[in-house]
Amino acid sequence: AQSVTQLGSHVSVSEGALVLLRCNYSSSVPPYLFWYVQYPNQGLQLLLKYTSAATLVKGINGFEAEFKKSETSFHLTKPSAHMSDAAEYFCAVSDPSGTYKYIFGTGTRLKVLA
Amino acid sequence: DVKVTQSSRYLVKRTGEKVFLECVQDMDHENMFWYRQDPGLGLRLIYFSYDVKMKEKGDIPEGYSVSREKKERFSLILESASTNQTSMYLCASPKNNEQFFGPGTRLTVL
Numbered sequence A: 001a002q003s004v005t006q007l008g009s010h011v012s013v014s015e016g017a018l019v020l021l022r023c024n025y026s027s028s029v030p031p032y033l034f035w036y037v038q039y040p041n042q043g044l045q046l047l048l049k050y051t052s053a054a055t056l057v058k059g060i061n062g063f064e065a066e067f068k069k070s071e072t073s074f075h076l077t078k079p080s081a082h083m084s085d086a087a088e089y090f091c092a093v094s095d096p097s098g099t100y101k102y103i104f105g106t107g108t109r110l111k112v113l114a
Numbered sequence B: 001d002v003k004v005t006q007s008s009r010y011l012v013k014r015t016g017e018k019v020f021l022e023c024v025q026d027m028d029h030e031n032m033f034w035y036r037q038d039p040g041l042g043l044r045l046i047y048f049s050y051d052v053k054m055k056e057k058g059d060i061p062e063g064y065s066v067s068r069e070k071k072e073r074f075s076l077i078l079e080s081a082s083t084n085q086t087s088m089y090l091c092a093s094p095k096n097n098e099q100f101f102g103p104g105t106r107l108t109v110l
Helices: none
Strands: A003-007 A010-014 A019-026 A032-038 A044-050 A056-058 A064-068 A073-078 A087-094 A102-104 A108-113 B004-006 B010-013 B019-025 B032-038 B042-051 B054-057 B065-070 B073-078 B087-095 B098-101 B105-109
Touching: A003 A087, A003 A102, A010 A019, A019 A032, A019 A087, A019 A108, A032 A064, A032 A073, A032 B098, A044 A056, A044 A064, A044 A073, A044 B098, A073 A087, A102 B042, B004 B087, B010 B019, B019 B032, B019 B087, B019 B105, B032 B073, B042 B065, B042 B073, B054 B065, B073 B087
Parallel strands: A010 A108, B010 B105
Antiparallel strands: A003 A019, A019 A073, A032 A044, A032 A087, A056 A064, A064 A073, A087 A102, A087 A108, B004 B019, B019 B073, B032 B042, B032 B087, B042 B054, B065 B073, B087 B098, B087 B105
């Protein structure tokens, strides 16, 4: 069975500071991993995905994540936070079998302080 | 551009009413999904469909049913709405190993 844990339901950073959102997964097969962002009153938008190619994945808006199998982690980072990054972020895992069934974490709300 | 659309952004219904939430995708994909999103719980899978007239229960199907008469359309039905079904409902369909989401329907049951 697969599961996802996001540490920290709320994270605050100052504008210009490093953003680090944590995601740990468990999966019995090599997983696909995703980070989605949700702005207020909108659906989810894909930030980046890992599908067993390069372990360092670059996404949109300057975000990146590194797949670390030994730590079963897929943490999301951005070197310098911008006010527009304030949103809720979801980590998700799926198996590569083609069912497209995702398991989502409970989300982390990012607040950016001026 | 890939599009997943949902019939309503906001909906207010009364307890006991029958509620239909509609989702349409233009990716010609077999799979479609309905999730509900609640604070602190993330997204939870209600039902999914992997082909026309085919459906499977997700993690929280109780109180819901679905209909898939055409490939592009997947409907979520609340037979008798209850206040604990007040939530954000998100439809999704995949393409290239990625789920594409609709904008969501925020349902309030009074």
